[in-house]
Amino acid sequence: MTPTGGGHRLLVRDLEQLATPAGVAAPLRGNPLGEVDVIENAYVLCAGGSIEAVGRMGDLPSLDGEVEEVDGRGLCAIPGLVDCHTHACFAGDRVEEFALRSAGASYEELHAAGGGIMSTVRATRAAGSEELSAAVRRHRSWMLRAGTTTFESKSGYGLDRDTELASLNAIRSEGGIPTWLGAHAVPPEYDDADVYLDFLLAEVLPDAARVAEAADVFVERGAFDVAQARRYLTACAEAGLALRLHADQFTEQGAVPLAIELGARSVDHLEATGGAGVAALGTSDVAAVLLPASALFLARPMPPARALVDAGAIVALATDFNPGSAFCESLPLVCSLAATQLKLSPAEALAACTVNAAHVLGRSEGIGRLAPGYDADIVLLEASDWRYLAYHLGGNLVTKVVLHGELAELG
16 A cells, blocks of 8 residues: 555554454454464554554655654554453552452452442542542553553442442543443442332433443342343443443353343353353354453453354453452453463454454444554554563563554653
């Protein structure tokens, strides 16, 4: 392709490698999930926030006009990473809970004793709108340093009208994609989940639907059952929201069939999903969003990633960044866990946190690949081979990030 120019132009040149999920289809499933196009001694030319051209340095024509150049020697380029499941809007921390759990207390025991989600709810309710925006901004900067250029975040730590709406607005104002997780847990002022859902749907949904892009529900013992989730999600769909579910984290409760019935975008977690659920997802259009950092953090079984891929399911990866069960903002670490614990190849892991994660967020036509016409979101790895993304466990590989065609300040 011959570069044409237009807008601010940035050239990343002399790259060791450029790696991007192959083809143009989205989502990727089966064998295509593991197909990556690699260009050696490559360049990426960006113009006006989009990718104008990619190719080998030997094929780069002379460029007219002013072009900002980035030296890519010794670096590999991959698409900006997409984190499609986070809980980045919260106040406080749960470091004391972490210490208790490390001494033997289970996540469910801590939740039953008033810890867990409810401890973060108390801190988040006590924070004002400015503090919530500052928290998302801080967490977003952590994600960017780890190569995440697009992130989703859920509410769900307010569980009242004002804090839920403030959380959604904070996420959107700080560049995130907001998901309304009003049905995260039943707050202490309600002793009945159905009465709480009545409140959510009557008092919060109309305003939440003006800010959020999707709705989510935690289907689990001690949270919401399938009948309650169906009522909540049906109302949210009627309000124009895409649907997502926290499913099979600890026990199978029927969330996978419900997600398929309602045409949800995704079911997320799946640590407890059995063979029937795997087979059902394999022939459905519902994405399986896998969160291995959460399973590791809670010493839970890993989700059946290899079985899902082999069954033909749409598989995405995300961090589940949150203060209690996955205090981890690093998608490169998640890619390492995917390769070592989930038995995915580095190529499958790359596609799962780029193209397929973008699909979950309804953005696969514009992000997730390094190709002409896509957003100019590029991660530069200090590595001789792009597969270091998964190979270097916990490595500080991300050296530069191009965000919307501009070099980002990583702090």
